[in-house]
Amino acid sequence: xxxxxxxxxxxxxxxxxxxxxxxxxxxxxxxxxxxMLGNAPAAEDATxxxxxxxxxxxxxxxxxxxxxxxxxxxTNACWDQLRAISRRPTTPIDDMPxxxxxxxxxxEDFAVRREIGEKIKKALAALPPDQxxxxxxxxIEGLDYQEIARVTGSSLGTVKSRINRGRGRLRHYxxxxxxxxx
Amino acid sequence: MYRRKxxxxxxxxxxxxxxxxxxxxxxxERIESHLEGCQACxxxxxxxxxxxxxxxxxxxxxxxxxxxxxxxxxKPQPASARSFRAFRAATAVAALLxxxxxxxxxxxxxxxxxxxxxxxxxxxxxxxDDTGEGVLSSEGEGYADGEVYTWPVFELELALSGVVVxxxxxxxxxxxKKRRGxxxx
Numbered sequence: 291x292x293x294x295x296x297x298x299x300x301x302x303x304x305x306x307x308x309x310x311x312x313x314x315x316x317x318x319x320x321x322x323x324x325x326m327l328g329n330a331p332a333a334e335d336a337t338x339x340x341x342x343x344x345x346x347x348x349x350x351x352x353x354x355x356x357x358x359x360x361x362x363x364x365t366n367a368c369w370d371q372l373r374a375i376s377r378r379p380t381t382p383i384d385d386m387p388x389x390x391x392x393x394x395x396x397x398e399d400f401a402v403r404r405e406i407g408e409k410i411k412k413a414l415a416a417l418p419p420d421q422x423x424x425x426x427x428x429x430i431e432g433l434d435y436q437e438i439a440r441v442t443g444s445s446l447g448t449v450k451s452r453i454n455r456g457r458g459r460l461r462h463y464x465x466x467x468x469x470x471x472x
Numbered sequence: 473m474y475r476r477k478x479x480x481x482x483x484x485x486x487x488x489x490x491x492x493x494x495x496x497x498x499x500x501e502r503i504e505s506h507l508e509g510c511q512a513c514x515x516x517x518x519x520x521x522x523x524x525x526x527x528x529x530x531x532x533x534x535x536x537x538x539x540x541x542x543x544x545x546x547k548p549q550p551a552s553a554r555s556f557r558a559f560r561a562a563t564a565v566a567a568l569l570x571x572x573x574x575x576x577x578x579x580x581x582x583x584x585x586x587x588x589x590x591x592x593x594x595x596x597x598x599x600x601d602d603t604g605e606g607v608l609s610s611e612g613e614g615y616a617d618g619e620v621y622t623w624p625v626f627e628l629e630l631a632l633s634g635v636v637v638x639x640x641x642x643x644x645x646x647x648x649k650k651r652r653g654x655x656x657x
Contacts, residue, residue: 309540320535334536341539389531410526428492429527435494454488461523468519 297356301348308348312341315357318431319364325426326368328415329375330386336371340364358440361433365423365441372419387411406467413463421456428453479506483513487520556646563639570632573625582625 293314299307319340323333340363351359388407414422420442427433427441438449483506489495490503507514576582 305541312538312540316535316539317532320539321532324533325530330536337535337539341541345541386533389533390526390529391531406526407530410530425527429524430530432528435492450489450494453492454485457488457520457523460527461520464523464526465519 293356297348297351301351303349308345311344311356311360315360316341319360322361322364322426322431323368323371324386325414325430326365326419326423327371327375328411332371332375336364336367339370340367343367355437355440358433358437361427361431361441362443368423369419409464409467410460413460416463417456417459421452421459424449424452425456425460429457480510480513483507483510484516487513487517491517491521491524553650556643556650559639559643559646563636563643566632566635566639570629570636573629573632577625577629582623 293311296307296310300311316337320333320337323336323340324330327333327336340360343363343366344360347363387404388411390403390407390410392403414426417425423442424438427438428435433441435446435449435453438444438453439446442449444452483503486495486499486503490500493500495503507517
């Protein structure tokens with residue numbers, strides 16, 4: 291069944307169809323939350339909140355990209371979690387490592403890949419949240435600029451600027467560990 | 473010299489949209505012609521590309537569970553709401569135990585002697601439920617009459633009262649937290 295048809299049925303109140311959409315997107319929504327929040331329990335809460343909000347609000351979905359609509363809800367859930375985390379300064383630091391896919395032309399060993407992953411994770415955490423979100427959506431989630439603008443509710447110019455500045459800061463941060471990179 | 477530096481700054485500020493092909497043809501051409509003669513900016517471009525390539529390799533993590541929704545999706549409750557319910561139940565149980573203890577005490581159930589005669593003169597349960605004053609006075613009478621308690625009833629009542637006060641206090645605090653959460657939500 292096509293995604294549009296599943297969305298249509300979910301909008302009509304079919305829970306099974308909505309749960310098909312959950313199956314399709316939960317991995318991506320969870321990963322978006324995890325990269326954005328850097329904390330596994332908070333990412334789980336954000337993902338749960340996002341799907342519940344989407345479930346309650348799907349009748350208001352007016353067509354277009356379902357992914358962009360869902361990601362927008364997910365990013366709102368992430369903002370809520372970020373606010374909650376900032377109110378709880380004792381939130382434990384997440385120890386879930388960030389892994390990198392193995393790159394066949396230059397295979398590094400597992401430990402080096404994990405070390406690079408940790409540097410990226412720290413660099414992402416150091417970015418202002420709006421730039422972090424833009425970079426994650428572009429370079430980790432692979433969305434195009436138009437879609438990022440829809441997800442974040444920003445203009446194309448703002449998206450370009452955030453990606454540009456976010457990447458610049460990341461590169462500056464990671465430059466110190468240049469010897470680690472292939 | 474100044475112009476050259478300024479051009480490098482302009483180019484480096486546009487390398488990100490350049491690698492994503494987000495520039496108009498004129499800007500793209502300007503960048504490319506500059507890159508042909510500027511090793512510094514070319515190095516910046518390669519460094520940026522390497523970094524973006526690394527981000528593309530960040531592995532997806534499998535979610536720890538399914539996020540499928542139930543038919544009647546319950547609103548997710550914060551930890552304070554769940555604790556509130558647990559504390560409310562514990563307070564109710566402790567309060568009930570206290571009431572039973574008072575009632576049992578008033579009915580002289582905890583005394584060693586026969587209770588048949590005494591039940592006729594016990595303090596009414598309503599008096600017990602109110603403040604416990606009736607219970608204390610009946611206890612006083614009990615001790616005055618030289619009756620022997622098989623259980624440390626007075627201590628038990630005191631301990632249960634303490635437990636009810638502590639649990640009740642914690643429940644009230646959690647209720648306030650929950651209410652604030654609802655107002656914010």
